[in-house]
Amino acid sequence: MKGALPINRHVAQRVGFTAITLMAFATVLPIVAVVIYILIQGLPAISLEFLTGFPHDGMRAGGILPAIIGTIYLTVGTAIFSVPLGIAAAIYLSEYASDTPLTRTIRIAIINLAGIPSVVYGLFGLGLFVLFLNFGTSILAASLTLSIMTLPVIISTAEESLRSVPQAFRTVSISLGATRWQTIRRIVLKEALPGILTGVILGLERAAGETAPILFTGAAFFLPRLPHTPFDATMALPYHLFVISTQVPEMPIQIQYGTALVLLVFVLTMNLIATVIRSRARAKRQW
Amino acid sequence: MEKSLNWREFVITRLIKASGYSAILFVALIFFFLVREGIPTFKEVEASSLLNIRWYPIEGHFGILPLITGSLIVTIGAGLVAVPFGIGTAVYISEIAPRWMREILKPLVELLGGLPSVVLGFLGFLVLSPFLRVFLDLPTGLTALAGSLLLGGIAVPTVVSVAEDALDAVPRAYREGAWALGATRWQTIWRVTFPAARSGVLTAVMLGVGRAIGETMTVMMVTGNAPVLAVKLGSLFSPVRTMTATIAAEMGEVANGSTHYHVLFFIGMVLFLISLGVNIAASSVVFRAKKRAERILS
Amino acid sequence: MNRFIPLAITLLVLVFTVSCGPASSSAEAASDSSAAYIENKGSDTIVNLALAWAEKYQSDHPEIRISVTGGGSGTGIASLINGTVDLANASRKIKDEEIDEAKSNGIEAVEHIIARDAIAVIVSPENPVNELTLKQISDIYSGKISNWSEVGGEDRPIVRLSRETNSGTHVYFLETVLRLSSKEDKTLFSMDTLLLPSSEGIIAEVRQNPNAIGYDGLGYVPKDLKTIAIAEEEGGAYVLPSIPTVNDKSYPIARDLYMYTDGEPTGILKEYLDWILAPEAQQIVAELGFVPALLTPSPSP
Numbered sequence: 001m002k003g004a005l006p007i008n009r010h011v012a013q014r015v016g017f018t019a020i021t022l023m024a025f026a027t028v029l030p031i032v033a034v035v036i037y038i039l040i041q042g043l044p045a046i047s048l049e050f051l052t053g054f055p056h057d058g059m060r061a062g063g064i065l066p067a068i069i070g071t072i073y074l075t076v077g078t079a080i081f082s083v084p085l086g087i088a089a090a091i092y093l094s095e096y097a098s099d100t101p102l103t104r105t106i107r108i109a110i111i112n113l114a115g116i117p118s119v120v121y122g123l124f125g126l127g128l129f130v131l132f133l134n135f136g137t138s139i140l141a142a143s144l145t146l147s148i149m150t151l152p153v154i155i156s157t158a159e160e161s162l163r164s165v166p167q168a169f170r171t172v173s174i175s176l177g178a179t180r181w182q183t184i185r186r187i188v189l190k191e192a193l194p195g196i197l198t199g200v201i202l203g204l205e206r207a208a209g210e211t212a213p214i215l216f217t218g219a220a221f222f223l224p225r226l227p228h229t230p231f232d233a234t235m236a237l238p239y240h241l242f243v244i245s246t247q248v249p250e251m252p253i254q255i256q257y258g259t260a261l262v263l264l265v266f267v268l269t270m271n272l273i274a275t276v277i278r279s280r281a282r283a284k285r286q287w
Numbered sequence: 288m289e290k291s292l293n294w295r296e297f298v299i300t301r302l303i304k305a306s307g308y309s310a311i312l313f314v315a316l317i318f319f320f321l322v323r324e325g326i327p328t329f330k331e332v333e334a335s336s337l338l339n340i341r342w343y344p345i346e347g348h349f350g351i352l353p354l355i356t357g358s359l360i361v362t363i364g365a366g367l368v369a370v371p372f373g374i375g376t377a378v379y380i381s382e383i384a385p386r387w388m389r390e391i392l393k394p395l396v397e398l399l400g401g402l403p404s405v406v407l408g409f410l411g412f413l414v415l416s417p418f419l420r421v422f423l424d425l426p427t428g429l430t431a432l433a434g435s436l437l438l439g440g441i442a443v444p445t446v447v448s449v450a451e452d453a454l455d456a457v458p459r460a461y462r463e464g465a466w467a468l469g470a471t472r473w474q475t476i477w478r479v480t481f482p483a484a485r486s487g488v489l490t491a492v493m494l495g496v497g498r499a500i501g502e503t504m505t506v507m508m509v510t511g512n513a514p515v516l517a518v519k520l521g522s523l524f525s526p527v528r529t530m531t532a533t534i535a536a537e538m539g540e541v542a543n544g545s546t547h548y549h550v551l552f553f554i555g556m557v558l559f560l561i562s563l564g565v566n567i568a569a570s571s572v573v574f575r576a577k578k579r580a581e582r583i584l585s
Numbered sequence: 586m587n588r589f590i591p592l593a594i595t596l597l598v599l600v601f602t603v604s605c606g607p608a609s610s611s612a613e614a615a616s617d618s619s620a621a622y623i624e625n626k627g628s629d630t631i632v633n634l635a636l637a638w639a640e641k642y643q644s645d646h647p648e649i650r651i652s653v654t655g656g657g658s659g660t661g662i663a664s665l666i667n668g669t670v671d672l673a674n675a676s677r678k679i680k681d682e683e684i685d686e687a688k689s690n691g692i693e694a695v696e697h698i699i700a701r702d703a704i705a706v707i708v709s710p711e712n713p714v715n716e717l718t719l720k721q722i723s724d725i726y727s728g729k730i731s732n733w734s735e736v737g738g739e740d741r742p743i744v745r746l747s748r749e750t751n752s753g754t755h756v757y758f759l760e761t762v763l764r765l766s767s768k769e770d771k772t773l774f775s776m777d778t779l780l781l782p783s784s785e786g787i788i789a790e791v792r793q794n795p796n797a798i799g800y801d802g803l804g805y806v807p808k809d810l811k812t813i814a815i816a817e818e819e820g821g822a823y824v825l826p827s828i829p830t831v832n833d834k835s836y837p838i839a840r841d842l843y844m845y846t847d848g849e850p851t852g853i854l855k856e857y858l859d860w861i862l863a864p865e866a867q868q869i870v871a872e873l874g875f876v877p878a879l880l881t882p883s884p885s886p
Binding site: 009010012013016017019020021023024026027028030031032034035037038085088089091092093096097105106107108109110111112113114115116117118119120121122123124126127128132148151152155179180181182202205206208209210211212215216238239241242245246256260263264267268270271275 | 295296299300302303304306307308309310311313314316317320321323324371372373375376378379380383384392394395396397398399401402403404405406407408409410413414440443447471472473474494497498500501502503504508531534535538539551552555558559562563565566567569570
């Protein structure tokens with residue numbers, strides 16, 4: 001019987017804990033290794049010219065400015081469409097909706113949006129925005145595609161944030177005569193803002209790093225100038241990394257790692273900001 | 288003053304309600320487009336020929352079976368990696384690690400979830416596949432295995448965060464009861480806490496698997512993209528071609544409205560339905576578990 | 586929280602200023618609203634050549650803007666058919682079905698031969714095999730030969746690498762090597778052929794895998810890889826690909842590279858194409874490892 005010999009149980013625990021601990025570190029170590037490796041390999045390529053210049057010589061020299069700017073444009077574009085819509089939807093689910101079949105359908109829809117493969121979003125974006133609505137391969141089409149992809153992340157984290165605001169806040173506000181919307185806008189939203197912001201940044205971080213949705217909707221191999229209208233196509237960091245690591249012969253390996261590093265830094269900075277916002281909000285929280 | 292306030296409130300409330308419904312709208316829209324462009328496949332290609340084992344679209348061979356098996360084997364492999372490591376890490380973070388370690392590990396795991404798939408694919412074919420080829424003495428390192436390892440890594444953060452939430456949600460009373468009865472912490476974890484969180488953990492695994500099956504760039508860069516029928520165990524060590532990589536690699540070249548175009552949308556439809564199925568299964572598990580819990584507590 | 590909003594706005598304004606202000610490249614300095622734009626898309630074989638041309642041309646003619654994208658010959662032709670591109674790059678001839686489809690869209694595809702290319706068959710420098718006949722290569726890729734020992738090498742499995750099906754190079758290789766230019770032949774690539782999404786994938790794998798065999802345009806093969814000398818027939822001379830052997834037709838697998846336009850080109854497009862066929866641009870062709878079009882009086886289709 002297992003429990004009969006106390007020594008066996010504790011030995012089992014020792015072994016088990018060690019195994020699990022090792023497992024956890026085995027999961028985390030590769031992450032750290034990847035980041036450090038790219039840092040070491042890519043740092044030599046980083047210079048002011050790399051970050052602010054245009055590519056030359058068939059993109060084998062010079063900088064990656066258009067890709068950096070392109071990614072920024074796409075991220076901003078995604079934010080413009082997905083943030084207001086996502087937060088509004090979250091407000092609906094948290095403050096207005098009751099547990100009806102319709103609400104449950106909405107939730108299932110959100111979970112489904114979250115699970116759709118990124119390349120299927122690309123197909124959808126191609127079919128709807130590029131072809132049907134005739135936006136062409138453009139920042140607009142790519143941003144719209146990315147925003148629908150980002151929507152579920154923003155909605156779920158925002159909703160969770162709103163829900164965590166104690167009901168007492170709302171009841172007090174209503175009892176003082178405020179309307180529902182005033183309560184939401186001035187009290188609930190303000191308290192939930194850090195959590196919402198975290199979700200937004202994490203969602204945008206994912207959008208910034210995605211390649212498949214922009215493959216057929218907005219990404220370009222090489223553009224001689226920066227995009228000037230939302231209807232222009234654009235270069236973008238993830239697509240640029242893909243292209244220079246697979247399409248261009250004699251591409252110096254350093255530039256590849258340098259581009260990977262810039263993308264990584266971009267994404268990780270967003271991650272860092274989100275984490276900092278979240279922990280500071282948690283510390284300041286009054287409930 | 289009163290009237291304009293009410294009117295504004297009315298409009299805003301309506302907008303918010305509309306936003307709420309938007310999620311359903313988008314899912315329906317996506318499905319509609321996939322179907323609209325995918326269904327014409329059946330007018331142009333024999334339905335049974337889609338189940339052929341050769342995929343060579345430029346000559347009219349549209350057998351999608353190798354693509355399906357390719358996706359499956361990579362996903363199963365990814366699951367074999369993500370499940371033990373994901374659950375193990377979740378157990379560690381939620382039950383075993385000291386508080387300060389939790390604060391370090393949780394953001395680190397989240398970081399993994401943020402790594403762009405193209406970066407992992409890039410490192411995959413530069414570092415991982417050559418390593419696999421030498422280490423396992425394979426003809427080539429561009430295999431389903433390389434894809435599985437990387438996808439497992441991508442799926443792990445999802446599994447960890449959902450499973451950890453589930454384990455966290457188990458009431459402290461359960462654990463304390465077990466300790467009071469003399470169980471070691473280890474025994475408590477596996478005989479009490481874990482079973483109580485079972486449905487949440489299952490959801491975590493399903494969501495992680497869902498993430499793996501949908502990955503595109505990473506698999507396109509490291510699995511070799513050979514449309515082989517992957518049904519033996521050894522197929523894990525050979526190149527395969529996934530549905531997602533096929534769409535990404537071939538979509539650019541198709542002329543609008545051609546048969547190849549429709550077939551690619553059809554594959555997109557299949558992917559959509561698979562992820563729909565996984566998600567419905569995952570939510571029904573949670574739903575049923577909740578009902579069971581309600582019954583127990585009442 | 587409110588402190589961050591002005592900071593975020595400032596950052597955004599900075600970003601837009603950087604992008605709209607004078608950038609480091611001199612080509613940017615011209616006023617863009619009056620710039621003429623040429624969209625160039627298609628073959629990944631041609632893309633780097635097209636890029637080199639675009640860069641040179643733009644530095645001489647700052648008022649013209651040329652954007653270059655890859656995606657494969659199929660992609661370029663599809664875009665031409667869809668009317669979304671000015672100049673489609675293709676490393677294979679346009680197919681009859683594609684010509685018909687273009688016509689039904691009101692597009693008339695006109696062909697221009699802009700360079701020539703040899704397909705090099707490459708193996709790892711560690712591989713002892715130096716020469717193969719065309720038939721041997723065909724059998725390797727169709728799956729009939731699976732071990733290097735069958736063609737004079739070591740006892741190693743052959744790992745076949747190929748470009749993706751949307752690549753003109755792939756189609757050309759299929760028709761000319763696998764099917765030995767016979768139209769009735771329906772041989773296909775062996776199912777376990779790795780279809781890599783790009784040239785670099787093939788180069789990288791061949792470089793470090795002694796089991797691998799691959800093929801690609803000569804312009805893509807770096808010096809450290811081993812190129813196989815090919816004999817057209819059993820008993821014939823084994824020839825390595827180079828500009829002379831392509832021009833005198835002794836190297837069996839060489840092809841034309843094309844650019845397609847909608848109708849005969851006019852205006853700036855015509856000027857660009859004329860420049861491409863002139864010696865200065867063709868010099869760039871040679872520099873990149875391709876074969877200049879001008880030196881061979883190849884018959885126009």
